Amino acid sequence: MTFTIDCRDKPTRAINQELRGAIDTGQRDIHVQQPDGRHNLGVALLQPVRVVFDGSVGYYCAGMMDGAHVEVHGSAGWGTAESMLNGTVVIDGNAGSGAAASIRGGTVVVRGDAAARAGVSMKGGTLLIGGSCGYMAGFMMQKGRIVVCGDAGEALADSMYEGAVFVGGKVDSLGNDSVYVDLTAEDHASLKELLGTYRVPAPKAFRKIVSGRKLWNFDRKELETWKAAL
Template sequence: MPLPATSERTSTIDCSDMPVRAINREIRAALAGNSTKIMLLHPGARHNLGVALPEGTELTIDGPAGYYVAGLNDGATVHVHGGVGWGAAESMRDGVVTIDGDAGNAVAAAIRDGVVVVRGDASTRAGIAMKGGVLIVGGSVGPMAGFMMQKGIIIICGDAADGVADSMYAGTVYVAGKLGELGADAVVEEFTGGDRDLVYSHLERWKIPAPAAGFRKLVAGRKLWNFQKADRHLWKSAL
């Protein structure tokens, strides 16, 4: 059962013996009662915590979370004091999600706006199909980070495994550590003073230590989809 609210607008929920459905029901009840700040204690890496939370909500999860934490976020601020499973912040419309540990596959997949911060490492396909927003990873990322990215920014302070920036339509990926094999159509572009100001302002804002190595900037070469008019006969012959 939830503990008594600590103020008119703050609620604390002890998740120890509660199924996920009951936890999310308590979150909705707290919001209906005008609580804007909610603390989940003993989350036990449960899946689907804090899905589709509205703007103005601040949810703190005091421990690890499972799959799909803060998925479909609609403008809330979610802090996870631990690691997370797959799909954290997937399809987020707006808001802020901070993760103090590592993140599983597809963190920040298909987000449209807002900021996702992973203070540890992120697994495969971080930032896949991003349509806007910012993903910051304080550590390293697994294969295929930024795959089919359409818009937005990914900042990777550690290493990036093979396939980084593969098949991007647009967007920018900054990597400070070692680069694996670049993804299809990914190219290295000059890291300008404007890029530096942008990247380091994000690191300062979220209190992520700046890496000793300088960043490299990866963008789409646009050869996969932005074909020339003279090439159209090739496409017609494939139909």
């Protein structure tokens, strides 16, 4: 059974309290209507519930959550799903800067474009972007994967430690110490599964970017590399 929350004429705190109250009373499928770009909606959801935002949301939607399934039938502002532990966030429109920053697990899907600094400092999980992304996506990522079906902006995957970035379109430029490698058979299979699961159209081919690992250890001989990275 679906539980409905109408955001009209309510402050954000009241909406989030209503959301928590509904979850506490056992509601597992909650529709939030007329979010109209409000910030901080659905932050820290810790139960396996489905929450659907019936319109665009503002900043930090579904941040710091663990295990919920969140859908946004519109666009999302900055810092969507930031620091998420687990769960899924699916945004039908575009996402603002810093989407899926610092997530540790789970999956974030942006069907449209993601702005700058998507997936920075990821420590696990998956960020899937159906369109293109802005500059410095995957900056200092430590684990997990970013999949961009369209184009990627400048300084892609700058100073990444670990993890992988896959891009279907053109890359404006790679960041410091990130390199192209060939896709493995497992990569092809897992990408196919991921795109199939979320019904995101696949590009003709993907290129894979990983850490060149030159910045892992300090080497006096490579002082120039370090200077450029810092």
